[in-house]
Amino acid sequence: MRNINPKPLPQIGIAEMAMEVEAAAAERTVMCLLTDPDDTPLAQFMYLPQHTTTLQLQQIVNRLLQNEEKMPYTFYIENKELNEALGVYAEKNNISVEKVLKIVYQPQAIFRIRPVNRCSATIAGHSEAVLSVAFSPDGQQLASGSGDTTVRIWDLNTQTPLYTCSGHKNWVLCIAWSADGRYLVSGSKSGELQCWDPQTGKPSGNPLNGHKKWITGISWEPVHLAAPCRRFVSAGKDGDARIWDITLKKCVMSLTGHTLAITCVKWGGDGFIYTGSQDCTIKVWETTQGKLIRELKGHGHWVNTLALSTEYVLRTGAYDHTGKKQYSSPEEMKKAALERYNKMKGKAPERLVSGSDDFTMFLWEPFVSKQPKARMTGHQQLVNHVYFSPDGQWIASASFDRSVRIWNGTTGKFFGVLRGHVGPVYQISWSADSRLLLSGSKDSTLKVWDIRTMKLKQDLPGHADEVYAVDWSPDGEKVASGGKDRVLKLWMG
Secondary structure, rough: OOOOOOOOOOEEEEEEEHHOOOOOOOOOOOEEEOOOOOOOOOOEEEEEOOOOOOOHHHHHHHHHHOOOOOOOEEEEOOOOEEEEOOOHHHHHHHOOOOOOEEEEEEOOOOOOOOOOEEEEEEOOOOOOOEEEEEEOOOOOEEEEEEEEOEEEEOOOOOOOEEEEEEOOOOOOEEEEOOOOOOOEEEEEEOOOOEEOOOOEEEEOOOEEEOOOOOOOEEOOOOOOOOOOOEEEEEOOOOOOEEEEOOOOOOOEEEOOOOOOOOOEOOOEEOOOOEEEEEOEEEEEEOOOOOOEEEEEEOOOOEEEEEOOHHHHHHOOOOOOOOOOOOOHHHHHHHHHHHHHHHHOOOOOOOOOOEEEEOOEEEHHHOOOOOOOOEEEEEEEEEEEEEEEEOOEEEEEEEOOOOOOEEEOOOOOEEEEEEEOOOOOOEEEEEOOOOOOOEEEOOOOOOOEOOOOOOOOEEEOOOOOOOOOEEOOOOOEEEEEEOOOOOOOEEEEO
């Protein structure tokens, strides 16, 4: 086992802490090594009494990290959560206390999100299936796209339709809010894109045409890189991705190189664009000239879905989980967004996870290596949706095999499986505190899962047919769902 020192260790207090924890000098001890999820040791090996609790471990970690604000942590031994004294846990799980006990610590959100448990509104309005739902970055507005060719913006206070945005000629397949909340873009089955003003429900300019087939994904340039937001990237069934400037109202770059349809697109926090395709590759593009700079290969079938470890903070920009703060200028917003991004990312590189029709997933660090960091196997059917938790510590994957799997977001190691759906799982969404996961399925239900216990927390039946789209608001207070039964449902805690 490595015994490296990533930084000069604070010598203060290790002896005192051991004394604090140790009730008697003759107490039996365990030789422990505390590491972060990346396997970097926090300190030298230390001897801790067998009756050391997780609360005392939290004190040790906070002191060693010299945290001014005390953080809550959870601890894992061999991928299982430690929730009792070291000696008791070791005995129960047949772990030898003669060997070095590696304990992985993971920081938790200081705030807590209540699980949603009831449907607070069922809102009719769309005349065909609801294909996408998305809350605004501050969680104060909600938009949906439908097979009836409209986008709708909903009033969350009165829980009624606010605006019907008409103009598309075909199904609205995807929608995306800019991270400053000023724009909403929708893409249709005909291949055109439309930008909307969410304050009025009116189009911001004419439709943007260029794609020859339908739109498969939309992603905005992060607000910490450019404020106010003006560029977004769209991906098409035609195999091209296009960067649009809404101020110039035109396509400013075409990213061509995929030989088959692009299925998903992400604009990363470091300024690069990632596209996943049916040609089995993931391509990485720079955004000043639209040059291809890297190709990630490994999947044996279509790449269906991509997710970034920084996705939550990119989506919410300058807004934290309260969503209440107002900003006086784009510069102020950009600065706040950059601080949030840097804090979330830390010193680690941005990570990418891909899910495929080959039933597997890959974890990548595209700027560290062209080779995947981990190959993640276990699903028995195609992987439909992948999503990092807001804190980047977990990856959730939804599959047509009716299960949701949870993986370590740093190493890609399998953590556990969530079973309960009786049909393919279409979409998943995390609570802002990374403790709960929401899933929507062909079986017409939504389910809320507790990641700590890996158990079903809440079953949410109510839809009359398949649930295509789910989203948990960034402020954690509301969940929206839509599907084949044409209604939008809002759920609260």
